[in-house]
Amino acid sequence: MTATQTPAIRVAGLEKSFKDLHVLRGVDFDVARGSIFALLGSNGAGKTTVVRILSTLLKADAGTATVNGADVVGQAAAVRESISLTGQFAAVDEVLTGRENLILIAKLRHMKDPGAIADALLARFSLTDAAGRKTGTYSGGMRRRLDISMSLIGDPPVIFLDEPTTGLDPEARLEVWEAVRELARGGTTVLLTTQYLDEAEQLADRIAILHQGRIIANGTLAQLKKLLPPAKVEYVEKQPTLEEVFLAIIGSDATAPATAPAPTSRERS
Amino acid sequence: MTTHLLGDTAVLTGRSLRHILRSPDTIITTAVTPIALMLMFVYVFGGAIDVGPESYIDYMLPGILLITIASGIAYTAYRLFLDMQGGIFERFQSMPIARSGVLWGHVLTSMVANAVSLVIVVGVALIMGFRTGAGVLEWLAVIGMLLLFTLALTWIAVIAGLSAKTVDGASAFSYPLIFLPFISSAFVPTETMPAPVRWFAENQPVTSIVNSTRALFAGQPVGTDIWVALAWCVGILIVAFVLAMNIYKRKIS
Secondary structure (H helix, E strand, O other): OOOOOOOOEEEEEEEEEEOOEEEEEEEEEEEOOOOEEEEEOOOOOOHHHHHHHHOOOOOOOEEEEEEOOEEOOOOHHHHHHHEEEEOOOOOOOOOOEHHHHHHHHHHHOOOOOHHHHHHHHHHHOOOHHHOOOEHHHOOHHHHHHHHHHHHHOOOOOEEEEEOOOOOOOHHHHHHHHHHHHHHHHOOOEEEEEEOOHHHHHHHOOEEEEEEOOEEEEEEOHHHHHHOOOOOOOOOOOOOOOHHHHHHHHHOOOOOOOOOOOOOOOHHHO | OHHHHHHHHHHHHHHHHHHHHHOOHHHHHHHHHHHHHHHHHHHHHHHHOOOOOOOHHHHHHHHHHHHHHHHHHHHHHHHHHHHHHOOHHHHHHOOOOOOOHHHHHHHHHHHHHHHHHHHHHHHHHHHOOOOOOOOHHHHHHHHHHHHHHHHHHHHHHHHHHHHOOOHHHHHHOHHHHHHHHHHOOOOOOHHHOOHHHHHHHHHOHHHHHHHHHHHHHHOOOOOOHHHHHHHHHHHHHHHHHHHHHHHHHHHHO
């Protein structure tokens, strides 16, 4: 088996308990190289625990996990070489500026010319204007974008995004989605956790539902839809969702989803 | 992984030094309390304290310097605690960097910040009339001992920063350390104390450090005090370092 044939992430029989709380009760899944894999589940389902085990921050009680062909326990250093983690809370240094944050990570990844890497990422994530400001002054969306751009330094083949849009406003959410798609286009494997169904639907090639410590469903969106009885055809008037209305009124032109209807309510604004 | 320890530590030290430069108030706050104590002891209580022929400020400066260090390291615990609370700590831990570099960055920053505070306090003491007959060698000995004391206390601060549950807890550990010089030979001769207190005062680390620093400043022989002081500093350093590293390893695995 060569490295290119093995899945980017392989998880088998993963179990983890915190005292009496069995958070993971045998989790299995594979993530194909270059795909976006969404781990969907409600709060407390164990999504973050899975991500922490995969990123070598936590040891499992049982089961195995390999990332990019390396075991997360036995070859933790090799795993850390090939991953990047964007945790649930934006992992940026608030005292440093955006550019300094990027340079810090580039230096820690032992890259040549950290300044140039920082400038390129700032441009790519539309943060050039804010480059010299302390990140403590950034909006939630800017912070997340900076966070994700920090994860790209060194081109790790696998990226973990733990609830990347939790707590963001709708505009910032779309910005982050666009950033994730951008990653996947570059061939990076992305494992993202989310509690938002539409986020998984929008982004993921494959979705696994984690419930009470187990994966209870795993497949493409089309496959998951087949788990339910075939769709009935009903005729309903298409009402814009509040999100679509909100985005139309505030005139967000940046990254509106393709499904957004033409703004119809502008005269009311 | 150890190959990058020096480089990674340098980068992380640069980062936390930048934090201090952006909030220099932490260094000033560290220096203000000891300076206020110094003013009060010299101009209020000092006249009533009999320390012999020596001028009172010369007598009490060593103790003030130790108080400066004890309050300075509280910020190290505080900064480490904040790092662990935020996501940046997990980001570092999930990166291919020398893992102990994260701690060493804070430790070296503590050394630099405390050195700056100490220079400020000594500067104020000089203005207030502190005079020393110490030559280059004596000064080097004093600086060496203060740095060793700072290093030992900094690793205690690392323990506090790693194991604290709240921000207040992260710095509260320093209060007893700040208080320790008061029950020592730092401000009054131990001979006036009741027997049990005197026994404690004469056998706790601060007294030997204060006595040897005072002797070095006065250009007098240090006797065995300096070896006792060194033994205390090295002992505290080793115990605190081993404990801190153990807690850290448990924390990151």
